[in-house]
Amino acid sequence: MHLEVFAEGRSLLHILDPRVKIVSFTVFVIFCVGAKGFLPPFVYFLIGFGLVFLAKLEFKKVLARLLPANVFLVFFWVLLPFMYKSNPYLIETPYLKISAEGVYQALLITLKCNAILMATIALLGTSNVFMLAHAMLHFKVPAKLVTVFFVFYRYITVLHEEYLKIKRAALARGFVPKNSLQTYKTYGYLVAFLLIKSFERSEEVYRAMLARGFKGFFPVLNHFYLKPLDLFFGFFFLTVIFLIFFF
Amino acid sequence: MHISEGVLSPPVLITGWGLTLIGLTIALKKLSHRKISEVAVLSSAFFIASLIHVPIGPSAAHLVLNGMVGILLGWNSFVAIFLGLLLQALFFQFGGFTTLGINTFNMAFPGVISYYLLKRFIRGENQKLSFISGFLAGFLSMLGAGFFTALSLYLTEKKFLILCETLIIAHIPIAVVEGLVTGFIVVYLLKIKPEVFKDEV
Structure with a gap:
């Protein structure tokens, strides 16, 4: 995306x-x-x-x-x-x-x-977004919020691909969105699956951050x-x- | 519904920012380093979910799921919704920066309320009760968001009253669909990964 x-x-x-x-x-x-x-x-x-x-x-x-x-x-x-x-x-x-x-x-x-x-x-x-987020640190926006923002922004693209995959799977099985309980159920399960994926992904992200010595904020390289x-x-x-x- | 720039009066906008800053402060105070990645990646997931358009009658609406956000994230709903709206204001020009405060509050606050009122009923052993709690969380959070949005317009200009009534009525069918989808999400999560409900956020 x-x-x-x-x-x-x-x-x-x-x-x-x-x-x-x-x-x-x-x-x-x-x-x-x-x-x-x-x-x-x-x-x-x-x-x-x-x-x-x-x-x-x-x-x-x-x-x-x-x-x-x-x-x-x-x-x-x-x-x-x-x-x-x-x-x-x-x-x-x-x-x-x-x-x-x-x-x-x-x-x-x-x-x-x-x-x-x-x-x-x-x-x-x-x-670009990372420059804006970096600038926000200069304006005393809490580092925690900026860190959440970095990870949030980074994983939008990843989860969007994940979503497209699930959606393709649903369409391949003949899913046609209609005004029906079945449709809402399908969307519910689809989103729930996406949420499970993100839970698992967030565990991986956390471990990767720990492995790189995460102390609560991202150091910035370009000034x-x-x-x-x-x-x-x-x-x-x-x-x-x-x-x-x-x- | 996100309110665009230029519509609301400065006092409403300032109050909205004030309330959202309070919400964000509480959320960030409670947020431990351990949870940063979880809150962030779930926020991305909810952002993606908000791009999904669901048919409602002859029309379609995109999912908001602020009830689900509330149940999973509690006070961190403020963070998730704030960041989502920030990106939308920045990249899609939906909503806006002046209205970021009030729009965040309007959607996040009902979610936080559902967290405190309804999360306790979501338990693996009773699927029906869990579905109903999920439905209520989705339904009431959406209706609450509609109500707060209408209230913001009404406080700006009393003459917007008809617009406000229309807005709340228009939110009812959306709220029903939000409720159903949220209910199904809750049931599915309980089946596949019930531990997501256990952790204190």
């Missing part, structure tokens, strides 16, 4: 220090959520777009990633315009009243959501060095975010 689709590439955002990107991202998200009025969220949306552009990512792939969240937002577009009972109405008939405020709220939610998602892809997605470019980007980005928020 290939998860880090955006991590490989050559662009400014790919070579920046992950710590700078995490700080920039966090500040961006906080200000974007808290933004009031129409203009700041709209400009944050443009910045998100700009970041994707700066990261030189394939736009089609980015759009595909934005799709599920926007499907969720459709609910708000369908419901909000009818839920706000206030003037002025965009459309007003005895049977149908579409509130301008409802449409406005749905638009704001959509702008903010997409701005943050694009920033996620462009700022965090351009580092980060802040470059002038990192500081410049961080400073510039944060200044822009602050200015937009207050003006």
Whole structure:
């Protein structure tokens, strides 16, 4: 399973220090959520777009990633315009009243959501997972949690292969998913089998870790060095975010 | 259901992060080095399980299994669900980072409750009772998650009430399926590897 689709590439955002990107991202998200009025969220949306552009990512792939969240937002577009009972109405008939405020709220939610998602892809997605986890240690995230994360991430691929094997076995025996108790039973047994496999695997992992002298954390081999470019980007980005928020 | 970015109000988001941090702190305090690999690999398994789509009526939904996570991992549900959602936010853009706190709590907390209420009834000698406990764990945890999600939306904006009601009703069929699948998982595990239920997490 290939998860880090955006991590490989050559662009400014790919070579920046992950710590700078995490700080920039966090500040961006906080200000974007808290933004009031129409203009700041709209400009944050443009910045998100700009970041994707700066990261030189394939736009089609980015759009595909934005799709599920926007499907969720459709609910708000369908419901909000009818839920706000206030003037002025965009459309007003005895049977149908579409509130301008409802449409406005749905638009704001959509702008903010997409701005943050694009920033996620462009700022965090351009580092690989191990660099991000390493950076988390610098931000005093407990080493235990980061260690669990390392092993968790490592074994997703392994267990996914395991799952595909079990699924293939089920399909080979004529399993067709339907709305039936049999289907749910099959899925239950399938997942249970996966869980047993992971229990056994985790025993092996533990012994392998002990054999390598595990003392509760993973030592990190590559270290980060802040470059002038990192500081410049961080400073510039944060200044822009602050200015937009207050003006 | 994971709530996307930009929907919830800052107080709800902050409360969600606060509750999740408390849950994570309790979990990590209790987590011994011996258990790190177990919690981690089981979290991967539950992550994979959440990619499985199960038919429900004319539609399909992916498994969540937060009840099963709760029964097997107890407080470590917070760790498993937090990491799963983190990856989903990072790689699939499901949910998000601001909502990571509240979404984790909404799903993990009902799981922890099932751990304390229902795990004791899961015993090898009584298969029926074990299945029913598994079913209840899956059913109630899913319904609980739906309820907390609706509550988060409602606390953001009182006008979301209809949306919240729809959300809870939509969770009922999913909860039934979650319950059934969880029940079958419990029965199978008891048959093949009952020791997974014995250990204190």
